[in-house]
């Protein structure tokens with residue numbers, strides 16, 4: 001799996017995406033999430049792949065097992081590198097997602113890695129306990145979902161940097177810990193609650209980092225990407 005920082009392409013149109021990507025003279029690892037996919041559809045994935053970039057399709061599927069299995073079978077045909085579901089959908093749903101992905105991957109093509117979201121990086125422990133009625137620490141809830149995801153046979157999880165080391169200790173170093181909520185030192189956290197710097201993420205056991213606004217909102221996005229890359233690879 002590519003370990004370059006994953007740039008979140010949280011833009012509303014194909015035009016904005018292509019203008020953004022034109023600034024870079026190198027293959028990137030990018031994330032297409034709900035904002036872009038809902039407005040531009042599967043063609044945007046094909047266009048970004050055709051430019052030579054690796055793609056994390058971040059649609060966070062969460063439904064009954066049969067529906068997620070069928071949806072994954074369709075997404076598998078897009079040839080993306082990484083896809084995800086919500087671990088809260090349960091073990092049967094995650095197993096269905098994996099079956100669908102395997103069934104839908106064209107012969108001779110590598111299956112996308114499949115990961116599950118544990119607790120969103122925009123969630124605090126207090127919110128989780130009060131709104132989701134989960135009577136655990138946030139760390140224990142994330143670890144519980146990581147173990148469930150591992151048992152279901154998926155390749156890893158989305159978590160914050162703060163839980164990455166504990167997950168590696170329990171689920172193994174090969175189990176992916178993809179961590180959004182990345183900010184440069186002193187940067188605006190926006191709606192994120194569990195944040196860390198790129199170098200902090202490296203030290204604390206992330207396998208991939210997801211960076212959106214710290215790069216896409218920068219005055220010089222190429223320089224911002226290279227600053228993140230330098231800290232992440234140091």
Ligand SMILES: O=c1ccn([C@@H]2O[C@H](COP(=O)(O)O)[C@@H](O)[C@H]2O)c(=O)[nH]1
Pocket residue numbers: 008010033117119120121122158159180181182190192210211212213214
């Ligand atoms: O727990 C999660 C899961 C996904 N995300 C996504 O990552 C990016 C982060 O963007 P920033 O601008 O760097 O905050 C965004 O696309 C989210 O949908 C997440 O933040 N947390």
